[in-house]
Amino acid sequence: MARNDGIDRTSARNVDVPDKDIGNTQKHNEREKDSYRNPDIIPERLSYNVHFKKASASYTELFAQMESSGTISTRGLKPDAIHYGELIFDVNSAYFHNHGGYEFAKQFYAEAYQAAVKIVGGEQYILSAVMHADEINRAMSEALGQDVYHYHLHVVYVPVVGKQILWSKRCKDKALVGTVKETIMQVSRSKKWLSQPALDEAGNPVLQKNGKPVLKKSYSILQDDFYQHMRAAGYTDVERGERGSTEEHLTVTQFKVAQEQQRLEDVTAQIAQKEQTLDSAQAAVEKKQKELQFLQKQTKEQRTAALTVQEIRSMGKKTITGNITLTPSECSTLKDYAVNGILAKAENSRLEAKLQSAQKSAAVWKQRYESLKEQARPYLEAVKLAPEKVRAFLNAILTQTRETKQHDQSVRRKSQDMEL
16 A cells, blocks of 8 residues: 655556557557547647657567567467566656656656666667656646646566577487577566565575465566666665555645645744734733823823912912012922922923833834734635634644733733733
8 A cells, every 4th residue: 555654656567468459558658549538648748758769660560570580589479478568667746746847757767768678678678668748647736736747657568588499309419409509588478577586684585484485576576676776876765666556646645635734834833923923012012002001190190299370379478569478388388399390390201202202112013013914814814715624723723822822921911010
């Protein structure tokens, strides 16, 4: 099974192609059809497909040419023997998208083609090798809001193994009997993909309980060969894949989910940051408002303590000569009022200046608060548009964050009140 961890993995598959299907394989790989059942094939992108080896004739004609030239031999094959094989090399679409797309895919599969040459035994046994770049990955395209393509490589080849032909007893030179007469490259799917003994870390065969060697399946060998070749070529950011898995499809889903999760985390973090900034701004505004109230109260008290005009005018009596006479008590009171008035005037001037400064500061904080509130609106709207489960998840996080911040804010306010 594919693993839900988002790791990029190589995929190598070997497909037997019966003679009756080779024509359809050619039409698909070479894009010779007028229409395709696969809706992901984009005809306008056919020119983007890359041939690392282009078939100079039909696959069957090339096979016949190879046989007639002695490059391959069908001697001793059964009528229903498999004559063709197809290697399909792949990595999940996200890998290529994250590394630049088309140009990176061409470089990667040019190296993958060299791996195929080694795997099949030589380029002369390859009929065609083409990288498809015209199939869109719809799930990932929808997730990212842009076209993302599924790059992969098809290599059609003839499976061959070296077979030694010995001199028979009918040979006139008896000394040659049993010796190698010639070595032919026999077409043989079964021998080409024989299972091999599994080896331990010391290079020794791994044995079963009955003493027989544990065999390593041919598809596992194929995966190893492809993976090791690509790692040796410098592609060290991919891991070995598994045969028959749904790695590609699950990875697309993983990619989409991962994108949404990352987007959610980003939104959550930004909302938390905005809320923290808003809380700080709000706290600053509230602090300034309290300072204003305190200053206003002080100003009022100072003004109340000062002499009023009426009180001053009511003191003293006018004599015949026009002078004002004060009683000792009124004189003492007037002196006290005069001193208090001078002090109050000085204190009022200081408090008025401080009040004006605080009002300006409060206005600045209020403006910042409104600006931050406006910046946070897209993130709050994004939360409203999120799916129910995501919204519930986000609300849980935000609720916990708010409760923590409200507690901190309450403690902060109490501390500020104590300072005031």
